[in-house]
Structures are given as C-alpha cells and as structure tokens.
Amino acid sequence: MIEVHNVQKSFDGNQVLKGITCRFETGKCNLLLGGSGTGKSVLLQCIVGLMKPDLGSITFDGTVFTNNKVNIRQEIRRKIGMLFQGSALFDSMTVHENVEFPLKMLTPDMTREERRDRVEFCLKRVGLENAGTKMPSEISGGMKKRVGIARAIAPNCTYLFCDEPNSGLDPLTSIKIDELIYEITHEYNITTVVVTHDMNSVIEIGDHIIFLYKGQKLWDGNKDEILNAQVPELKEFIFSSSLVRAAKKVDDETEGGLAAATTDEAINI
Amino acid sequence: MVKSFGEFLLFLQSMLTRKERAVVLWQRTLDECVIIGINSIFIVAIVSAFIGAVTCVQIAYNLTNPLIPKSTIGYMVREMTILELAPTITSIVLAGKVGSSIAGGLGTMRITEQVSALEVMGINSASYLVLPRILASMLMFPLLVILAMALSIIGGYLAGSLTGALSAQEYIEGIRTDFIPYNIVFALIKSVVFAFLVSAISSFKGFYTQGGALEVGAASTTAVNNSIIAILVADFALAALLL
Numbered sequence: 001m002i003e004v005h006n007v008q009k010s011f012d013g014n015q016v017l018k019g020i021t022c023r024f025e026t027g028k029c030n031l032l033l034g035g036s037g038t039g040k041s042v043l044l045q046c047i048v049g050l051m052k053p054d055l056g057s058i059t060f061d062g063t064v065f066t067n068n069k070v071n072i073r074q075e076i077r078r079k080i081g082m083l084f085q086g087s088a089l090f091d092s093m094t095v096h097e098n099v100e101f102p103l104k105m106l107t108p109d110m111t112r113e114e115r116r117d118r119v120e121f122c123l124k125r126v127g128l129e130n131a132g133t134k135m136p137s138e139i140s141g142g143m144k145k146r147v148g149i150a151r152a153i154a155p156n157c158t159y160l161f162c163d164e165p166n167s168g169l170d171p172l173t174s175i176k177i178d179e180l181i182y183e184i185t186h187e188y189n190i191t192t193v194v195v196t197h198d199m200n201s202v203i204e205i206g207d208h209i210i211f212l213y214k215g216q217k218l219w220d221g222n223k224d225e226i227l228n229a230q231v232p233e234l235k236e237f238i239f240s241s242s243l244v245r246a247a248k249k250v251d252d253e254t255e256g257g258l259a260a261a262t263t264d265e266a267i268n269i
Numbered sequence: 270m271v272k273s274f275g276e277f278l279l280f281l282q283s284m285l286t287r288k289e290r291a292v293v294l295w296q297r298t299l300d301e302c303v304i305i306g307i308n309s310i311f312i313v314a315i316v317s318a319f320i321g322a323v324t325c326v327q328i329a330y331n332l333t334n335p336l337i338p339k340s341t342i343g344y345m346v347r348e349m350t351i352l353e354l355a356p357t358i359t360s361i362v363l364a365g366k367v368g369s370s371i372a373g374g375l376g377t378m379r380i381t382e383q384v385s386a387l388e389v390m391g392i393n394s395a396s397y398l399v400l401p402r403i404l405a406s407m408l409m410f411p412l413l414v415i416l417a418m419a420l421s422i423i424g425g426y427l428a429g430s431l432t433g434a435l436s437a438q439e440y441i442e443g444i445r446t447d448f449i450p451y452n453i454v455f456a457l458i459k460s461v462v463f464a465f466l467v468s469a470i471s472s473f474k475g476f477y478t479q480g481g482a483l484e485v486g487a488a489s490t491t492a493v494n495n496s497i498i499a500i501l502v503a504d505f506a507l508a509a510l511l512l
C-alpha cells in the first residue's frame with residue numbers, strides 16, 4: 001500500500017498540489033482521475049521520486065520514501081515499475097534488450113539464461129513473444145506500451161505506475177492495454193496507480209478512483225460509485241463523455257450497477 | 270552565469286555519487302569509445318591532413334628570404350602541428366561532431382522520458398549516461414590527436430613535395446630539427462583537458478534539455494558554442510601555465 005500524506009508542490013509560486021492525502025491499495029488498480037492541469041502527473045512524479053514535494057510524505061508499505069536515506073529510497077525504487085506516457089523505451093536497444101535492461105542493472109546475480117527466460121516470459125505475458133528482435137521504431141504505439149509493461153514487470157515489481165497508458169491509442173487497443181494492466185495487477189497482487197482522464201479506463205479497471213481537481217482530492221471511491229457521486233466538478237467531468245452518459249442511462253434502466261452497463265451496451269444505445 | 274557554473278559543478282558531483290558497478294561502467298565506456306573515437310577517425314584524418322598540407326604551402330609562400338634554409342618549413346609545420354593545430358583544431362572539430370552528438374542524444378533521451386525511466390529504476394542516470402561519455406572522450410581525444418599530428422606532418426610532406434616548395438630531404442631534415450619531446454606531452458595534456466570540457470559541457474547542456482525537438486537542436490548548438498569557447502580559453506590558460 002502507498003500512502004500519500006499532505007503532499008504539496010508549487011512551481012514559481014503556483015501551487016499545483018494543495019495538500020493531497022490519499023492511499024493506493026495493494027492488489028487494486030488505483031486510478032488518479034482528473035482533467036488536464038489538475039496535478040495528476042505531478043503527484044505521480046512526486047510518488048515515484050522524479051520530483052520532490054515541497055511538503056508532505058509518501059510511504060511505501062510503511063517505509064517512508066520522501067526525504068529518507070538514499071539507500072532506502074533506492075531499495076524502494078527498485079520495486080517500482082513504470083509505464084510512461086510515451087513508453088520511454090530505449091531506442092538504441094531491441095525490444096528484448098529493453099525488457100532485459102532492468103534485470104541486467106538491478107539483479108546482477110541472475111545468469112544470462114535466467115534473464116533470457118524471464119524476458120521471454122514477460123514478452124509472452126504481454127503477447128509479444130515474436131517481437132523480441134524488433135527495434136522500438138519498428139513497432140506500433142500499442143506494442144510499445146506492451147513492451148513498457150513487460151519492462152516494468154520484468155524485475156518482479158511491487159508497485160506499477162502508469163502515466164496515461166491510453167494516450168495516442170485507438171479505443172480497441174486502449175481497452176486491451178487496460179485489460180492487461182488490470183490482469184497483471186490482480187495476477188501478481190501489486191499496487192497499481194494509473195494516471196488517466198479516460199472514462200473508458202474508469203469503467204474498465206477502476207477498482208479505486210481518486211478524483212483530483214485544481215490540485216486537491218475532491219472524491220474517492222470505485223467504478224460502481226462514481227456515476228452516482230454528488231460532487232459537481234466530478235459530475236461535470238465524467239458526464240462530458242457521451243459514452244458515459246449512455247452507460248449511465250443503461251445503468252439506470254437495468255438497476256444492475258455499472259457492471260451491467262458494459263461498453264458494448266453503451267455503444268448500442 | 271555563476272548560477273549555471275554552480276549547476277554544472279553539482280551535475281559533475283551527481284555523476285560521481287552512487288556510481289554504477291565497475292563492469293557496467295567499463296562496458297558503457299567501451300561502447301562510447303567506438304562512437305566517439307572510431308567513428309571520428311575519418312573526419313579527423315581529412316581535416317588534419319589538409320591542415321598540414323595548407324600550413325606547409327602557406328609557410329613556403331611566406332618564407333621568401335634566401336638566407337633561411339627551406340628545412341625551416343618542415344620545422345615550422347611540426348611545431349605548429351604539435352603545439353597548436355593538432356590538439357586545438359582536432360578538439361574544435363570534435364566539439365562539433367562529438368559535442369553535438371552527446372547533447373542531441375542526451376536531450377532526446379530527456380524529452381522522451383528515457384532519462385526518467387532510468388531514474389525510476391533506481392539507476393543514477395548521470396552516472397550511467399554521462400560518466401562513460403566523459404571517460405571515453407578523455408581516452409579517445411589523445412589518440413585522435415596523435416593521429417592528427419602524424420597525418421598533419423604527412424600532409425605537409427606530401428604538399429611540400431608535390432608543389433615543389435621543398436624537397437623531401439629538406440622537409441625531413443626540418444621536422445627532425447630541435448625536437449622537444451615535452452611538446453608532445455603538452456599537446457596530450459591539452460587534448461585530455463579539451464576532451465573533458467567538450468564532453469562535460471555537452472552532456473550538461475543535453476542532460477537538462479526541456480521542451481521538444483527544437484530545444485534539443487538549440488541545446489546541441491549551445492553545447493558546441495560553449496565547448497569551443499571553453500577550448501580556446503583553456504588553450505590560452507594551459508599555454509600560459511605549462512610552457
């Protein structure tokens with residue numbers, strides 16, 4: 001579990017995070033939801049240590065990360081896997097080498113054969129067993145995201161962070177990436193944090209959703225509760241999507257909760 | 270400017286704290302040696318051979334006094350090449366080629382989040398990406414300067430012989446006159462200092478690039494400009510200190 005306590009961050013006097021307190025639960029897909037410029041990515045970067053918060057603390061399974069000793073921060077970081085918005089694959093390496101890279105760097109005790117087996121397993125897990133020899137420039141955006149996920153899970157990460165995993169992808173590929181993240185989270189019981197403003201992702205994988213608005217946490221709950229949330233800013237955000245409006249209609253008609261209102265049904269309406 | 274210099278020093282310090290394992294550093298340094306050294310041989314060879322040739326022809330053109338022996342042309346080509354042209358011009362050429370490559374490469378890695386990916390993995394990105402580039406430069410620049418010295422003198426020899434400015438015998442006699450071995454040492458010291466300046470300044474500019482493709486280009490240009498200025502200032506300082 002990751003606990004964020006009163007995290008604040010400013011840039012040139014502009015306060016982007018205004019004292020956010022929240023927790024991300026183990027074995028769940030935790031979604032950081034909000035519009036552009038609400039501080040989602042800044043909060044994510046503070047959590048993974050790419051930015052230092054001005055105030056507040058971040059704790060990983062009881063171990064304080066913020067302002068702790070370098071070796072303790074390093075230990076925590078080695079348990080982190082991250083899928084970046086642009087995938088951030090090393091473009092001078094093949095797909096296989098990209099996935100192997102964290103193993104080479106973080107687990108020097110592994111033999112070459114063990115590394116190769118692990119890479120093959122991870123690539124197979126994300127459905128890319130035949131793409132190992134390709135360069136990142138030779139594969140599609142969706143495949144890059146899959147490679148990014150494979151690289152993140154290769155060293156048996158405990159925490160998986162995904163920064164807008166659906167950006168730049170078509171709806172079908174987006175759903176597949178969401179499903180993959182969801183399956184991996186539950187399969188390995190890891191703590192997953194997904195930054196998104198995509199309502200499809202909310203409906204598909206939102207075990208736990210935190211809604212940010214102007215640097216503050218306004219609401220948290222799960223995907224079954226979100227359509228009935230009574231926060232005006234959240235309602236305005238989620239019902240700006242016609243797909244969600246349709247899903248809500250199905251939800252009301254079937255009275256079966258959002259689970260009954262699948263995306264397919266919404267599309268049919 | 271003081272702030273930038275302070276940031277530059279902090280950048281160098283960050284590279285030396287939490288270094289990667291020696292085996293990783295060694296492999297990365299060898300990779301960079303190929304990119305920085307081997308891939309620069311062609312341009313260094315062309316530039317140095319022609320500079321030697323032009324130096325020889327121009328000295329011959331200016332040396333019209335019949336009382337001065339023609340072997341002086343060979344002597345002057347050697348002195349100019351070893352003391353100044355080979356280390357300084359080669360380093361300026363490499364500032365353009367290697368410096369822009371380092372700044373552009375690191376800048377692209379920064380804006381495509383590859384540097385962030387390394388940091389998230391718990392890898393010291395400065396140590397992993399920059400230290401091998403600086404070490405490789407400091408290893409390869411002196412070797413390229415030695416090559417440049419040799420080719421420049423050969424270029425002078427060929428130009429002098431082919432144009433009839435002086436005979437091969439006179440040229441060889443000139444390049445063997447009053448040879449001071451310390452000049453070679455001085456040139457190699459200069460090349461190591463220039464290598465550090467080019468690679469460190471270019472890495473610094475590339476590593477902290479922010480924005481997009483335009484900013485990567487701007488960072489490369491600034492890296493080359495700053496490297497060349499640093500080379501010229503260091504050239505004067507070293508000459509004043511060591512000669």
